[in-house]
Every structure is written in C-alpha cells, then in structure tokens.
Amino acid sequence: MPALPSSIIEPLWCQFEALLPPAAAFHPLGCHRPKIDDRIVFDKLVTRLVLGGAYTKHADKNVSATTLRERRDEWIRHGVFAALEQAVLQTFDWLIGLDLEHLSVDGCCVKAPCGGDNTGRNPIDRGKSGQKRSVLCEGHGLPIGVVLAGANRHDSPLLRPTLERLSRFGFHLPETIRVDLDAGYDSYVTRDLLTELGCHWKISPKGTYIKINHTRRWMIERTNSWHTRGFGLLQVVLDRGEKAQQAWAHLANAIIVLRRLLKESWIRLRWDDRPVKQYQWR
Template structure:
C-alpha cells in the first residue's frame, strides 16, 4: 500500500519528474552500475516523510540508504522541491484560486531528538530539543510558506520572514490583505510591523478567550493538523540539516496542495484520470 494515495502521488510525480534535470554520465568507461530509477527514490522519500524512521529502515534491495540521501541532495541542489511547491501553488491558483485577502500565520513546535542546525531548547517539553514551524496559509488553509527556527524562538520575531514568503506571488497580491493572528502576537512591535507592511491585522487580545471557530484562524490550525497527523517528520524531526528540512517541507506542502486541488476540482472539472469517488 503506498504511503500516499495514488490519486494524489501520481500527478505529483509527473510534475516532479519533469523538474529533474538530465543526468550527465561522466564515467570515463561508461561501465558503472545502472542508475536506480528516480521513481524508486521518490517513493522512498515520500514513505520516510509519512512513516518516519531512518533511511536505513526504508532501504531495501531496490535502493540503498546512501543512494536515497545522495539523490535527495542532488534534487535539493537543483531546486526541484522548491520549484515543485511553486508549481502546485500556481496550479491551484489557476484552477481554484488562492484566497490571499485573508491570510493566517501560526507557530507549531515539534520534537528534534537528533538536534541539528534548526533545533533549540523547547519551553514546552522540559528543555528538550525541538523545532519551531512558523506557517503561513491563505483563507482556505492552503500552505503558502513556512519558516523554521529553534523551539526557543518566540512566534513574533518569525512573523516578518514568514510574511516575506508572499513575495513568491510577485505583484498579484490584493491591495488590502487581512492577517489573522493569535494572542501570542499581541504586542506593539507586531502592530508596527503590520502597519509598515500594509496589513490589516486581526490579533486576538491577550487574556480574552475567543473560540477558534469564531475566528478566521481555524484554517491554519487545520493545516497544522494536516502536517502533524499526515507526516511523521513534522511530529518528530530527525533531520539535522536546515536545507533538507526546508526541502521536505516544500514536498509536504506540494502533497497537501495537490490533495486539496483534486478534492476541490473533483466537483467542478472532469479529466481522464479523475477518481470515481471524491478522494
């Protein structure tokens, strides 16, 4: 059984394969072992994101752990993961449409038992190492970008670099954008930042209990759940390199966006490989 349903992963793989640069054979004799197919490595990486575990656990007779890591680094250097995320966002915006008038930012903390470049002492886990994810979503919860840092970092300093992820859309942003934040961002520094960037800030006041279903922030909480419940790496991150974590986050976002695109377009569009039931 695949780690991700084939109705989602197959169209994603077609686009991923198109982004992989051609391989130049530099072997002087041209007699090395046949190259492991990219699809095999891609499936192993997706399985690792969903199920967790080390590369050795996912290696088998078809591909070794060393090959998985080497191919991963090749694709990261070529920018394949980032371009895939951007392509899926553009496809969703073209077919369904992104709701950029209402955007939401929220932080999430995960365990990082192996430490690494982005790890820090978690204030909610007895000082154990962890990672803070500062996630940006549109009005429907579509992930637009994510910034990572140590778990000891407050959400507020990560707000500016998180909002800078909107630069990927160029000049297509609405003139007036509303930003929805929780009480952790309730400060004068945050309000000054929103005024400088031209956002209409909707910040939940400190000490005031407001049910989340009475606000527009529930979409980012749902997106956090999509990440943590669907992908083990967001629950317990064992990667030590920030570059690798960011690449895997881009792949996770691409999977989530593709899933939402197919589910939404299922009722409005028809195509040859359309599932019989809404996925």
C-alpha cells in the same frame, strides 16, 4: 500499502520528473553499476516523509540509504523541491484560485531529538531539543510559506520572515490583506509591522478567551494538524541540516495543496473521461 494513493503520487511524480536536472551520462568504460531509477528514489523519499524513520529503515535491495541521501542532496542543490511546491501552488491558483486576502500565521513546536540547525530547547517539552515551524496559510487553509527556527524562539519575531514568503507570488497580491493572529502576537511591534506592510489584522487580545471557531484562525490550526498528523517526518524532525528540513517542508506542502486541488477540481470542474463516482478516480 503505498504511503499515498495513486491519485496523488502519480500527478506529483509527473510534475517532479519534469523539474529534475538532465540525467548524467553513463560511465565511458561501462564499469559502474547502472543508476538507480529516479522514480524508485522518489517513492522511498515520499514514504519516509509520511512514515518517518531513518533512511536505513526505508532502504532495501532496490536502493540503499546512501543513495537516498545523495539523490536527495542532488535534488536540493537544483531546487527541485521548492520548484515543485511553487508549481503546485500556481496550478491551484490558476484552476481554483488562492485566497490571499485572508491570511493566518501561527507557530507549531515539534520534537527534534537529533538536534542540528533550527533547533533549540523546547519550553513546552521539558527543555528537550525541538523545532518551531512558523506557518503562513491562505484563506482555504493551504500552507504557502514555512519558516523554521528553534523551539525556544518566540512567534512574534518570526512574523516578518513568514509574511515575506508572499514574495513568491510577485506583484499578483490583492490590494487588501487581513492577517489573523492569536494572542501571542498581541503587541505594538506586531501592529507596527503589519502597518508597515500595509496589512489589516485581527489579533486575539491577551487575557481574553475567544473561541477559535469565531475567528479564521482555525484554518492555521488545521494546517498545523495536517503537517504533524499526516507526515511523520514533520512530527519528529530527524534531519540535522537546514536544507534537508526545508526540502521536506516543501514536499509536504506540495502534497497538501495537490490533495486539496484534486478535491476541489472534482467538485468544480468537468472533463471527458471523468469517472461517475469520486472513489473510482482515487
């Protein structure tokens, strides 16, 4: 059974393939094995992202674990994963429209048993090695920026670099932006930062219980759930290098946005070869 349905993996691969660097020429002596097809490696990497596990668990007779790592590093050097996420976000903004007037930010701690970059002692997991993802999502709940840090880092200092992920949209930002935050950000430092950035805010006060469905923060909680429940490699971080960790976050965000794009397109748009029922399209 594939890790993702064909309605998602096929358009994702088409965009990914368009971003790949030119293929290297064959060895002039013809004495080397032919290069493993990029599609095979891509499918294996997506499967590892969804299911988790080591590279050796996903290697088989078609591709080795070493090839998976080398091709992953090659694509990271060319910025393919980040470009894929940017392309999917721009497509959603063009067809549906991103809601950048209502933003939410929150942190999510996960296990990182192998240690490495952006890891630290997790205070909510008996001091074991963990990682924190500070996630920025827009009004539809789509992730538009992720900052990685150690699990021992507080949410508040990560707010500035997280909001700076909005720079990916250039000057196409709305005049008024409101940021919804939980009680962990309730401080004058946060308010001074948001005032400096020209943002409005709604922060849950410390010591006061407010139901999450009375605010827009349930969007970011749902986004964190999409990350941890939908992608095994984001629930338990196994890569030690920062570049690899960022690449998996980019790929996961691209899948989430593409899935939402397909759903919204089915409701709002029409085309000639559109199936009668949605399940036929999937």
